[in-house]
Amino acid sequence: MSKTNAGNFFEDFVLGQVIEHATPRTVTEGDRALYGAIYPTRFAVPSSAQFAASLGFDRHPVEELVGFHIAFGKTVPDISLNAVANLGYAECRFQHPVRPGDTISTRSEVIGLKENSNGRSGVVWVRSTATNHRGAVVLDWARWVMVHKRDVDAPAPEIVVPDLAAVVAPEDLVVPHGISFAAYDFGAAGEPHRLGDYEVGERIDHVDGVTLTDAEHMLATRLWQNTAKVHFNTDARPDGRRLVYGGHIISLARALSFNGLANAQLIAAINAGSHVSPAFAGDTVHAWSEVLDRVELEAPGVGALRLRLVATKGHDESMTLRQVGGDNDGKYADGVLLDLDYWALIPR
Amino acid sequence: MSKTNAGNFFEDFVLGQVIEHATPRTVTEGDRALYGAIYPTRFAVPSSAQFAASLGFDRHPVEELVGFHIAFGKTVPDISLNAVANLGYAECRFQHPVRPGDTISTRSEVIGLKENSNGRSGVVWVRSTATNHRGAVVLDWARWVMVHKRDVDAPAPEIVVPDLAAVVAPEDLVVPHGISFAAYDFGAAGEPHRLGDYEVGERIDHVDGVTLTDAEHMLATRLWQNTAKVHFNTDARPDGRRLVYGGHIISLARALSFNGLANAQLIAAINAGSHVSPAFAGDTVHAWSEVLDRVELEAPGVGALRLRLVATKGHDESMTLRQVGGDNDGKYADGVLLDLDYWALIPR
Amino acid sequence: MSKTNAGNFFEDFVLGQVIEHATPRTVTEGDRALYGAIYPTRFAVPSSAQFAASLGFDRHPVEELVGFHIAFGKTVPDISLNAVANLGYAECRFQHPVRPGDTISTRSEVIGLKENSNGRSGVVWVRSTATNHRGAVVLDWARWVMVHKRDVDAPAPEIVVPDLAAVVAPEDLVVPHGISFAAYDFGAAGEPHRLGDYEVGERIDHVDGVTLTDAEHMLATRLWQNTAKVHFNTDARPDGRRLVYGGHIISLARALSFNGLANAQLIAAINAGSHVSPAFAGDTVHAWSEVLDRVELEAPGVGALRLRLVATKGHDESMTLRQVGGDNDGKYADGVLLDLDYWALIPR
Incomplete structure (x- = not known):
């Protein structure tokens, strides 16, 4: 078992900790097609390369949520594998278009911690940042999840609740x-x-x-x-x-x-x-x-x-x-x- | 509700009317892969870029029906959202191969109208033309659909039934x-x-x-x-x-x-x-x-x-x-x- | 019926026979996306073009099993359409990465034959080789299947059982x-x-x-x-x-x-x-x-x-x-x- 990822538990998170999430993922035209097969989307920018070019896009971007889902998916094995609940998002900004050929990586910083009064779980706040292979920030967002403790006797960390807009x-x-x-x-x-x-x-x-x-x-x-x-x-x-x-x-x-x-x-x-x-x-x-x-x-x-x-x-x-x-x-x-x-x- | 598309009703169609359908759509290699995952196709031209090149195709075309479905789909919100029945097709000619990178747009012209004797619906004939982003006609076809009237008291148009081969x-x-x-x-x-x-x-x-x-x-x-x-x-x-x-x-x-x-x-x-x-x-x-x-x-x-x-x-x-x-x-x-x-x- | 493929039966196979399988197939980025949608794969080489490049791949390969499945699929209409059972694989070597744009063809050689004692079926051994459009061997493998006889009175071939590692x-x-x-x-x-x-x-x-x-x-x-x-x-x-x-x-x-x-x-x-x-x-x-x-x-x-x-x-x-x-x-x-x-x- 020791070789498999058991995910992080509440007491594994430390304020200020930075986690580089694994498996960068290259976006392709296949993602665009699958997104259009799975969702009934017809927005003209992701649908038409010519429409996108007419607005000034130098390459044909995929839907913003493609970037969001890929970036979010990367965080799951480290952040929320042992989550009781996904509690919320905030301050998610889409900063750079995602285009086929871009490779997305995500890292997260722990920005808040608060153990629950039952002592069996706690809330972890992270700010996650997705970048493309040229280093441009594609999107960033804050998220908080309730995560199980592995050991109920692990000491509670200092309470830090970030101020999110x-x-x-x-x-x-x-x-x-x-x-x-x-x-x-x-x-x-x-x-x-x-x-x-x-x-x-x-x-x-x-x-x-x-x-x-x-x-x-x-x-x-x-x-x-x-x-x-x-x-x-x-x-x-x-x-x-x-x-x-x-x-x-x-x-x-x-x-x-x-x-x-x-x-x-x-x-x-x-x-x-x-x-x-x-x-x-x-x-x-x-x-x-x-x-x-x-x-x-x-x-x-x-x-x-x-x-x-x-x-x-x-x-x-x-x-x-x-x-x-x-x-x-x-x-x-x-x-x-x-x-x-x-x-x-x-x-x- | 006023912002959403309720579709056209029988009395909205006028002989000679030209409708430019929305959301041009760029074809990708993702479409080829999905077509092959959804249908058990093995025709050598769309399957193999080398086979296609050996016949003289300058780029690797997708199956003709990919173009047909995309072009047809564009017409649905304007032509057949309120259709009682799709009655038929005619004179559909495939005129130019569709290749990944091509952006398909469709426009339709109303070429026939005939109100039904019950006064509650009518048949609309349209000729639809799909073009790629270079303006080449990819395919065109005639189609007739039975469409509801919004208002049963709307006057019946002059009967024009096109002569289709x-x-x-x-x-x-x-x-x-x-x-x-x-x-x-x-x-x-x-x-x-x-x-x-x-x-x-x-x-x-x-x-x-x-x-x-x-x-x-x-x-x-x-x-x-x-x-x-x-x-x-x-x-x-x-x-x-x-x-x-x-x-x-x-x-x-x-x-x-x-x-x-x-x-x-x-x-x-x-x-x-x-x-x-x-x-x-x-x-x-x-x-x-x-x-x-x-x-x-x-x-x-x-x-x-x-x-x-x-x-x-x-x-x-x-x-x-x-x-x-x-x-x-x-x-x-x-x-x-x-x-x-x-x-x-x-x-x- | 005569135009459709009824597949080969046991007595149709001859030792040393070489079968060039039909419908070469060009791999695309759509295949990568579909593979990732159908299987929960996260291996970094097929996931990230940058990761692959960092190991020395000149182009971004798809998962090895994409090549395997495509190559294997080509053999089904000729080898195993009348199979009673797929008995085994051996000596399958992946020799060259498969990249979007590569067109895969497969040929098989009959390397063993053994009629079953019941006289109604037999085992066929083939060695199949998949090549890309530049002629490089992508993978090869041996496989043996039990195939029905069309005619139970067809004579049994000489028994040849290949020596496989x-x-x-x-x-x-x-x-x-x-x-x-x-x-x-x-x-x-x-x-x-x-x-x-x-x-x-x-x-x-x-x-x-x-x-x-x-x-x-x-x-x-x-x-x-x-x-x-x-x-x-x-x-x-x-x-x-x-x-x-x-x-x-x-x-x-x-x-x-x-x-x-x-x-x-x-x-x-x-x-x-x-x-x-x-x-x-x-x-x-x-x-x-x-x-x-x-x-x-x-x-x-x-x-x-x-x-x-x-x-x-x-x-x-x-x-x-x-x-x-x-x-x-x-x-x-x-x-x-x-x-x-x-x-x-x-x-x-």
Whole structure:
């Protein structure tokens, strides 16, 4: 057994510790194709090399979430193999496009620790940074997970809870270098709506639904080299069901949001995200969005929408699951799968 | 709701109207791999870059149906989102190979309109044209669909029914520029049979069968950015089953036809096609072909077979479902899924 | 029927006969992505172009088993379409890396024949050689299968049983040209263990399990253009289940073995392999390995481990299914799926 990775337990983490995660991963055109086969995405930038070039991309980027999932997957064996729960994300900024040929590596720094009062587990905060093979930061994010202790008698570390922003400030959003939306082709993109057409508080029902299968979520989760057992092994949970990777629901909901948000082309930041309840094969996933904020950025023609993306099991036509800005107080209605708060770049 | 695409209804279509469909799509080597994972295809041209080069292809083309599905998928949000039924295809000509790196766009022109006598729906004929990013026409085809009216009181348009050819004339078939079958390697292609070995009226049982799964047809249908709800959402039909995209059956039957038609390398035209009955996960699909015509073309060594490709649920060893040339009079035996009439290029 | 391939029967094989298998197949980056979606592989060489380059690979190779499956798939229509059973492999040597852009062809020579005493079938031994489009041998292997006779009255051929090595000798292992493990990055590869850290007789439980689905094994098997009916058609077996391609279990077990053997980067040879019992959707596959031998090779920093890789249905924590070196005497415990004996290259 000694040769296999048992993962880190709560007492293995030390404040300031830096972990270089293994198995850098080269992105290919195969990833683009698989992403499009697994999620019903039609955003024009990842779909069309010509559309991307028309906005100033020098090479054809893949969807931002491809980079996110790969970077996240790398952290699982070291950070969350013994996780009780993924508690949250914050300050996730997409800083550089990911293109086929780029090799992604991830490292994490432990930025917070707090043992639980039961003495059997604790919360670990890490800031993870993904870079490409030229050393450019692709994205970084903070994440906190509750992790088991190996030894309940291990001493509790000093409590350090990092101060994380509730929202990435608009001035901290990164527009990829050289990008302009000044000559944006709304016809090719699929919808006419620009920044000013969206009102804060507006909600958009994305209408379509997709019923999950085990084969598809496993293909996706493996593609990101995410090794968490519960996604693959029917013996890993008492109910014999394979838990769908939370990121699968993020990508599915984002793809569904094309219908109504086709011009919210690029994800610039993820402010927060909660995997409210588990999803399984047979569930039919729908999504709706709420506009939380809108700002103009300096890059030519570029604005940003702050969006709340809610994925539900079954079609939630009411779109009124809880008050905006409410905290995660357990008041989510049954059937809510995901509550994600992010910034998207859109033509103004 | 106003931001999402509700699709066009019958009264939204106007004779002569041109619709530029959204989200151009760049083809990649990932599409080739996925096509080969989803369908049991072994045709030597898409399988081997060297075989393709030996026939004169300057770059390695993907299967013709990859172009067809992508081009067709683009039309769904505008043409058939509110379709009651896909009634037929005609005059589909493959004019230029599709290669990884090509970006496909599609536009459609409304060429016919006829309201149904019930006043609640009508038939729309469109001619759709797919071009690559250099402006070359990749394929074009006519298609007619029955579409719901939004408002039953909307006035009926003047009846215009286009005159469509029952068969693409051999002189209108396009052999890709520079292609010669003069040095064709039958050993590498897998079978010794050439044009003259096939007799008009001959029927070929393709023997093998494939049992459908939901995951696979959804992966395929998404890959083509086809958004029709019935393929993905178990709530979209009263029986809770996901309807398999008709094009999935076309590709599956075509791939099965390798066994007996390995040298029918390239699809040059689709004359007609009927999705006779719906297919679902669990159905086992078989196929047989009938030779309808054979002609010699001008390109070196190139001939064309006109083939009827019939896909059935279960193995139809009789291969005698209806008379050749019979019209779609509802006399198909139970279990017929597809009746496709096409031209394939084959060495003579 | 005469146009379709009925496969060869026992009496069709002649000693010394050479069969050039059809449909050469070009490998692409799409194959890499699909391999990573279907199997939980994380080996650093196929995962990262930079890691591969750091070892001296001039282009980014795909996993060795991609080449194996493609090469093997080519032989199925000619060798094993009428097989009663795949009896074994031997002397499989991986001689040249497979890279996207390489086109693989396979030919086989009949090297042994022995009719069974019942007169209804016989054993055929073939040596198959896969080459790339530049003529370099990618891999070769011997295989023997039991094949039906078409005509029980066909005369029995002279018995020739080839002399095959039980193990590929270390001096016959091929290290790809120019490869050095002298500057191997253990951190990037995921584990610190080198050749000397493994003891002969040591057993490693790879811990993780994957539950099989029909969609996934069919996608994989089609990708390799393997046409054996039992993998795809629920009507092909009395129990209505689709038999999982044996090579799917090899790839799955090899991928699971990353956990504990992350530095066993490259498969150099397969000495022997038995598909002990059939696998089906719903089975959860685990794997364990035993170190059978370890040797130092001449290439800089390169050693080789001879490993026994055992795949089981369910988790076999005892890892003591039979004595090492025992012959295939039917004494495998229930639940053993695969018993594979191979050489892997590892830093020393």
